[in-house]
Amino acid sequence: xxxxxxxxxxxxxEASAAIEPSASRTLKRRKMELLTYKFIADVxxxxxxxxxxxxxxxxxxxxxxxxxxxxxxPRECEGxxxxxxxxxxxxxxxxxxxxxxxSTPVLVAGKEGSQVEDSKYGVTSVCGRRxxxxxxxxxxxxxxxxxxxxxxxxxxGHGCSHVAMKCKDRLHEIVKEELESEKAASSSYSxxxxxxxMERSFTRMDxxxxxxxxxxEISNCRCELQTPQCDAVGSTAVVAVVTxxxxxxxxxxxxxxxxxxxxxxxxxxxxxxxxxxxxxLRIEAAGGRVIYWDGPRVLGMLAMxxxxxxxxxxxxxxxxxxxxxxxxxxxxxxxILASDGLWDVVxxxxxxxxxxxxxxxxxxPPSPPRSPGxxxxxxxxxxxxxxESSNKACSDASILLTKLALARHSTDxxxxxVVDLRRERQxxxx
Amino acid sequence: MSLAPSSATYLASAIRNxxxxxxxxxxxxxxxxxxxxxxxxDLISAANSTPDEPTLCSLIDRVLKHYEDYxxxxxxxxxxxxxxxxxxxxxxxxxxxxxxxGGWRPSMAFHLLYSKSGLQLEATAGSVGGWLKGMTMxxxxxxxxxxxxxxxxxxxxxxxxxxxxxxxxxxxxQEKVAxxxxxxxxxxxxxxxxxxxxxxxxxxxxxxxxxLVPKERGLEEVLQRADDLRLRTLKGVIExxxxxxxxxxxxxxxxxxxxxxxxxxxRDADHSHH
Numbered sequence: 001x002x003x004x005x006x007x008x009x010x011x012x013x014e015a016s017a018a019i020e021p022s023a024s025r026t027l028k029r030r031k032m033e034l035l036t037y038k039f040i041a042d043v044x045x046x047x048x049x050x051x052x053x054x055x056x057x058x059x060x061x062x063x064x065x066x067x068x069x070x071x072x073x074p075r076e077c078e079g080x081x082x083x084x085x086x087x088x089x090x091x092x093x094x095x096x097x098x099x100x101x102x103s104t105p106v107l108v109a110g111k112e113g114s115q116v117e118d119s120k121y122g123v124t125s126v127c128g129r130r131x132x133x134x135x136x137x138x139x140x141x142x143x144x145x146x147x148x149x150x151x152x153x154x155x156x157g158h159g160c161s162h163v164a165m166k167c168k169d170r171l172h173e174i175v176k177e178e179l180e181s182e183k184a185a186s187s188s189y190s191x192x193x194x195x196x197x198m199e200r201s202f203t204r205m206d207x208x209x210x211x212x213x214x215x216x217e218i219s220n221c222r223c224e225l226q227t228p229q230c231d232a233v234g235s236t237a238v239v240a241v242v243t244x245x246x247x248x249x250x251x252x253x254x255x256x257x258x259x260x261x262x263x264x265x266x267x268x269x270x271x272x273x274x275x276x277x278x279x280x281l282r283i284e285a286a287g288g289r290v291i292y293w294d295g296p297r298v299l300g301m302l303a304m305x306x307x308x309x310x311x312x313x314x315x316x317x318x319x320x321x322x323x324x325x326x327x328x329x330x331x332x333x334x335x336i337l338a339s340d341g342l343w344d345v346v347x348x349x350x351x352x353x354x355x356x357x358x359x360x361x362x363x364x365p366p367s368p369p370r371s372p373g374x375x376x377x378x379x380x381x382x383x384x385x386x387x388e389s390s391n392k393a394c395s396d397a398s399i400l401l402t403k404l405a406l407a408r409h410s411t412d413x414x415x416x417x418v419v420d421l422r423r424e425r426q427x428x429x430x
Numbered sequence: 431m432s433l434a435p436s437s438a439t440y441l442a443s444a445i446r447n448x449x450x451x452x453x454x455x456x457x458x459x460x461x462x463x464x465x466x467x468x469x470x471x472d473l474i475s476a477a478n479s480t481p482d483e484p485t486l487c488s489l490i491d492r493v494l495k496h497y498e499d500y501x502x503x504x505x506x507x508x509x510x511x512x513x514x515x516x517x518x519x520x521x522x523x524x525x526x527x528x529x530x531x532g533g534w535r536p537s538m539a540f541h542l543l544y545s546k547s548g549l550q551l552e553a554t555a556g557s558v559g560g561w562l563k564g565m566t567m568x569x570x571x572x573x574x575x576x577x578x579x580x581x582x583x584x585x586x587x588x589x590x591x592x593x594x595x596x597x598x599x600x601x602x603x604q605e606k607v608a609x610x611x612x613x614x615x616x617x618x619x620x621x622x623x624x625x626x627x628x629x630x631x632x633x634x635x636x637x638x639x640x641x642l643v644p645k646e647r648g649l650e651e652v653l654q655r656a657d658d659l660r661l662r663t664l665k666g667v668i669e670x671x672x673x674x675x676x677x678x679x680x681x682x683x684x685x686x687x688x689x690x691x692x693x694x695x696x697r698d699a700d701h702s703h704h
Contacts, residue, residue, distance in 0.1 A: 126583040407548030
């Protein structure tokens with residue numbers, strides 16, 4: 001189970017130094033695929049901003065090409081990804097990783113094609129100083145056919161990891177279904193519509209977890225799926241759906257989403273702690289109690305007031321998310337989603353400062369003048385390197401935040417997702 | 431040709447004489463500690479200068495070989511007396527209190543790494559900019575790359591899993607102490623002592639031996655697996671690190687080991703005086 005549960009640093013190896021012929025060939029091929037990909041997007045829609053304004057018909061068509069089911073396999077956390085294989089290969093040839101020493105493996109990073117805007121992110125998720133891995137992370141670009149929306153979720157399980165894993169496997173699909181069941185394109189969604197959609201999704205997620213618990217599915221979980229223990233398993237869920245116009249954050253539990261806007265940390269979710277005044281009132285109104293036992297806990301047991309799962313604490317602990325809808329601005333730099341393994345030891349401001357610094361540190365090469373219709377190759381390369389440096393920057397940020405959490409003695413699993421929100425222009429300028 | 435006493439020559443002579451005695455492992459261990467201390471000095475001076483990579487690698491190989499020798503010796507002495515190896519009198523009671531199956535807990539290696547890496551990262555952190563610099567430029571453990579962290583995380587999870595498996599194995603061995611054979615024999619021997627006044631050590635010595643010997647074998651097997659995991663974990667961590675980083679990790683490991691030993695020794699001495 002452990003191996004399945006645990007997310008590694010997700011990544012795609014990009015060794016700057018050639019490591020081994022076959023390894024670099026594979027990397028090159030992969031890069032080529034991405035280039036082609038990017039190329040299509042570039043030709044059709046010169047800039048993301050302009051893309052938002054192009055005719056819907058055109059976008060629709062592009063979508064078919066760019067967001068098909070064979071979209072490059074969603075980079076879920078599957079322990080290590082190709083960074084691992086890259087270095088493992090290198091190790092055969094050189095002891096102590098000599099060959100990889102100067103390479104910069106990228107943990108990455110998403111560069112998923114989309115007609116409007118690539119999803120650029122970095123993910124790090126480690127076991128850290130805990131003996132069990134109960135965090136899960138899921139990233140799914142282009143979850144909706146109607147509208148480019150990228151899905152990012154962090155789930156911090158408790159009791160066992162199976163609820164967090166279920167959320168990782170299913171929540172994006174549920175959100176996708178809910179979005180598609182709406183007639184209106186999500187771009188025209190009001191905040192209220194987003195709220196409804198996300199609330200329905202979380203409710204369904206919770207129901208699925210319950211149904212799964214009730215079924216006799218064989219499992220080799222640590223909790224061995226025995227009721228009542230199994231009822232005492234749950235997970236936080238913080239999910240961000242990022243569209244060209246909006247950031248929709250739905251939160252349930254004590255994981256957190258923070259927006260870095262012009263250097264200022266703007267929390268987009270508020271932790272569900274049992275002693276949060278409104279949560280305390282809600283719990284007591286439902287007939288529950290908050291008891292201080294190593295901190296405030298619902299019925300003296302759970303140290304958060306909302307979660308997916310945790311049947312034994314219903315109706316005091318609820319799966320209903322709080323949803324915030326934020327209009328994107330030119331000042332937005334990045335979005336950080338993380339489990340409390342980070343937030344317990346790193347403040348919003350520090351996290352923002354670190355992420356911002358990482359984004360700014362990797363400057364893309366200056367862009368050569370671009371004349372329409374000529375020198376496509378050069379344009380391609382530039383576009384590619386801009387995207388790439390952004391991915392690396394996001395990875396830098398997620399890894400540095402994780403290392404910082406470990407350095408500050410975080411005793412929990414640490415999962416961090418950093419999403420680049422800068423528009424193309426900003427990226428070049430910063 | 432006479433060699434200066436060392437753990438290696440000591441081990442060699444013990445192998446030749448086919449008589450690894452309990453006392454002699456203690457002697458071996460003392461030599462080994464002295465050598466570890468020498469290696470520590472070499473590692474520290476390597477960290478403070480900038481030797482070329484082959485030099486660093488050969489130093490790391492030498493230190494790893496030294497750990498290997500330790501486990502070779504331990505395996506040999508275990509065959510002779512596994513019980514002594516599980517309750518090592520050459521360790522201080524402080525160290526003993528933290529032992530896992532006769533040695534250090536393998537998953538500690540990752541905590542050691544995270545702690546050292548964290549300290550070195552914080553040391554670069556005069557400013558936020560320092561962190562980034564530390565992360566990418568440092569020659570020490572502050573510079574762990576994403577790929578490295580990913581591999582370490584995987585390796586940590588595997589180690590913890592194996593550690594749990596071995597702990598379970600040990601649990602089974604321990605529970606079997608109260609198995610029917612043991613309960614029956616202890617009852618029988620007690621009766622004979624009580625009713626017939628037989629001296630305890632002369633009652634059914636062969637049967638006692640035949641029950642206890644396989645138990646010791648079982649323990650030896652568990653200890654062997656635990657030691658194997660310890661050595662593999664250590665080597666696994668080193669393999670992920672660059673030579674520069676490995677030196678820092680080995681320094682931290684030796685420092686912690688040597689100082690714990692000394693503190694424990696001092697504590698034991700203080701307590702025996704009172």
